[in-house]
Amino acid sequence: MSSTEFTEINSLSLSQEQLQRVVVLTGAGISAESGVPTFRGETGLWRQFRPEDLATPEAFADQPVVVWEWYLHRRNLIAQVLPNPGHHALVELERMLGDSFTLVTQNVDGLHRRAGSQNPIELHGNIFVNRCGRCQDHWADDALDFSKLPPHCPTCAGEVRPGVVWFGESLPAAAIDQAYSKSQRATLFISIGTSTVVHPAAGLPLLAMESGAYLIEINPEETPISRLSDCVIREKSATTLPLLVKKLQSLKNGN
Ligand SMILES: [Zn+2]
Incomplete structure (x- = not known):
């Protein structure tokens, strides 16, 4: 002090x-x-992607696998801090x-x-939340199959996304x-x-x-x-x- x-x-x-x-x-x-890493600036790069390139609805529509891999990587880092x-x-x-x-x-x-x-x-939002992009239902990790990304909604089969607000979203x-x-x-x-x-x-x-x-x-x-x-x-x-x-x-x- x-x-x-x-x-x-x-x-x-x-x-x-x-x-x-x-x-x-x-x-x-x-x-x-x-x-918690801030994912800003040079040190924020992951596989040469900038956060602005991945944290958008467009990125998820184009390459949902890459976006999910990035979020799983981030979840893993956050899970290690207190x-x-x-x-x-x-x-x-x-x-x-x-x-x-x-x-x-x-x-x-x-x-x-x-x-x-x-x-x-x-x-x-919260990075540990899984939300269906179609019906908006929330799912616990163990209710979803992450072996093939992106996971799909057990109810409506829509693509499930991380429950965070992306650039360009309200x-x-x-x-x-x-x-x-x-x-x-x-x-x-x-x-x-x-x-x-x-x-x-x-x-x-x-x-x-x-x-x-x-x-x-x-x-x-x-x-x-x-x-x-x-x-x-x-x-x-x-x-x-x-x-x-x-x-x-x-x-x-x-x-
Ligand atoms: Zn759904």
């Missing part, structure tokens, strides 16, 4: 009322701290606040669920509606490890701020919402979140 971080968390001027409706938004930063103390701190916060807590994530790696978060709003309407309405009513909004440049998630902290929420940003890098935030903590979430949650706990207990 650095002294800056310690000072910033202790100088947070929050009231108990601000714990009434807490919304947390997480992005790639919290996953990167667990070692949720970090930042993920676990958010589970604590959910237990502490119950219905007053909403977790929204841009990450598809499912690490929040693996840590124990009960109900994260996954804006971009975000799941229910998820984005819920994220918007919760952010709009938030009393405290915490933005963690997200560049806040990818829409529509980028609009969530702004929406919360316009409605009077106290805005905390945790990110080692500056982002477009840094200068609008009430408190900016330039640290990793794995070190900061456990401390912040402790602080919120004592606030809730009236200390």
